[in-house]
Amino acid sequence: MIMAELVLAARDLVEADGAEVERRLAESARKIELQGSLVEVLEAERMVLLARVPGAAAEExxxxxxxxxxxxxxxxAELARAVVKLREDHRVxxxxxRIECLQAQIYGLERRNRECFEAMARREKEKGEARAEVDRLRDENRRLRQEAARARRRWRRSWWERVRRFDWAPAPSAPHVRESKVPKNCFYI
Known part of the structure; x- marks a missing residue:
């Protein structure tokens, strides 16, 4: 897209230069016509002078x-050629x-493109590092969850083991509870 814009800009510049050259050529042609008219006027004056000067002196x-x-x-003719050459040299x-200006713009765009590409590469690298860190943390969390689940299961097992081993017989200091009505393996919460 940038190259297309540059080509369009270059085309517009060339068209503008072409119009300028045509205008200058028209000016040169007008100047040549004026010089031709001047030569004709001088020729007419010469004829008038010749008519006034008698004989041999007139011929000389x-x-x-x-x-x-x-x-x-x-x-x-030499001046006309020089003017045309000068115009062409000026146009060149x-x-x-303008070509140097366009080359400088292209160089600037290429440099910006390179900087953007490098920034994108850095961003992609940082994203990759961040993804690796997220994956590492995810694995670490998964491992910690599994360890916590194992620890809970161990704790529950040991708790149930303690509850099962516990003697649930009524204490001798509680006379209002009768032993016959409360089963031995039952407990109150």
Missing amino acids: EARAVAAELGYMRRRA CLLGR
């Missing part, structure tokens, strides 16, 4: 202006930074 001026115009066109730099 026209050659100089044509050379300057060629230089300006080359320079404008931004993408590199």
Whole structure:
């Protein structure tokens, strides 16, 4: 799920970068058009100047202006290429930074995942130890119950033995009880 979120975030970043690149390319195209318009204006001014300058001087001026115009066109093309390259380099730099950011997030998530896994392993180990302790105490309780039951049985047996051995004949100091009516092995509680 985390990887899916990261992929969606990366896709959104790439789409945003694509829109930014398209916007910048449109700006570059507009600038190139403006430079082309500027060249056309300069060409028109050159023509106006040529019309004013007479003969040979005009031809020489026209050659100089044509050379300057060629230089300006080359320079404008170089500038346009440089702007496009600069935009691409900038985009690559931004993408590199975003990739580093995503890698840092992935590293953080992996570290948190590892910590959670270690905590779960510790909890499971503690549960196992607690279960072992509970089992040990249960066995100890069972053993103590059995010993107590044996001791009760021994005590009851010995008590009954003492009761059976006891002489139940009436005491000589009790004249109101007659011996004939009370059986020898009967007792009163």
